[in-house]
Amino acid sequence: MNPESGYEGSSSFGDTRLFHHTPNFDMKNEMLEDSLEMWKEVENKSGKKIVHNSEILVFGDKNSRMIKDGVNELPAEQILTSEQITERYSAFENLPDNYAGFVTDKAGILKAKVALEAYKSLCEEKGVELKYNTKIADVSKNEVKTEDGTIYSADNVVGKCLSPESILLHF
Numbered sequence: 001m002n003p004e005s006g007y008e009g010s011s012s013f014g015d016t017r018l019f020h021h022t023p024n025f026d027m028k029n030e031m032l033e034d035s036l037e038m039w040k041e042v043e044n045k046s047g048k049k050i051v052h053n054s055e056i057l058v059f060g061d062k063n064s065r066m067i068k069d070g071v072n073e074l075p076a077e078q079i080l081t082s083e084q085i086t087e088r089y090s091a092f093e094n095l096p097d098n099y100a101g102f103v104t105d106k107a108g109i110l111k112a113k114v115a116l117e118a119y120k121s122l123c124e125e126k127g128v129e130l131k132y133n134t135k136i137a138d139v140s141k142n143e144v145k146t147e148d149g150t151i152y153s154a155d156n157v158v159g160k161c162l163s164p165e166s167i168l169l170h171f
């Protein structure tokens with residue numbers, strides 16, 4: 001339950017979120033491609049810049065799954081030893097010897113706060129009433145019941161972060 005859009009108690013709080021290609025994870029990468037297309041649509045409709053492409057460095061223990069997958073999948077010029085990471089990104093000094101990383105330019109930053117503002121104004125343009133400080137007490141495929149007993153009906157209910165009990169009981 002939020003007192004406002006992008007409230008600090010929600011996981012969408014803050015200015016930015018990172019995204020990047022994940023080696024050896026086709027499903028996640030397909031979701032990334034789909035998401036970028038959808039963000040582009042929101043950008044076009046709202047006139048706000050939400051996605052900012054940027055090279056991203058992923059690093060850690062070279063025996064970790066993501067680093068191993070990066071080493072196996074990516075061209076050699078994208079793979080960095082711990083010394084090469086420090087040479088290229090001087091803020092990361094004294095990295096342990098067992099560290100390695102990779103860089104990918106299929107990556108960037110999503111402006112989370114701007115995205116929420118864009119969604120909010122697109123909803124308001126369509127006449128959607130946004131309700132804050134309103135706890136959902138129960139949910140089914142076609143109905144949402146708030147704590148004060150009001151019932152909202154629809155052909156379909158789309159839920160985010162509902163309690164596991166609600167989801168298990170009704171879907």
Ligand SMILES: Cc1cc2nc3c(=O)[nH]c(=O)nc-3n(C[C@H](O)[C@H](O)[C@H](O)COP(=O)(O)OP(=O)(O)OC[C@H]3O[C@@H](n4cnc5c(N)ncnc54)[C@H](O)[C@@H]3O)c2cc1C
Pocket residue numbers: 001002007009010011012013016017018019134135136137160161162163
């Ligand atoms: C510190 C941090 C860093 C992250 N970094 C990244 C990153 O770099 N890249 C990335 O892709 N992802 C990242 N994530 C994950 C990403 O931010 C979340 O997956 C995303 O914001 C989830 O959005 P959401 O709308 O599903 O949930 P939320 O933004 O959490 O919204 C769910 C809302 O539902 C409300 N709610 C819950 N139950 C009820 C109820 N019964 N009645 C009424 N309201 C209710 C909650 O209060 C909340 O406001 C990060 C998350 C965190 C916390």
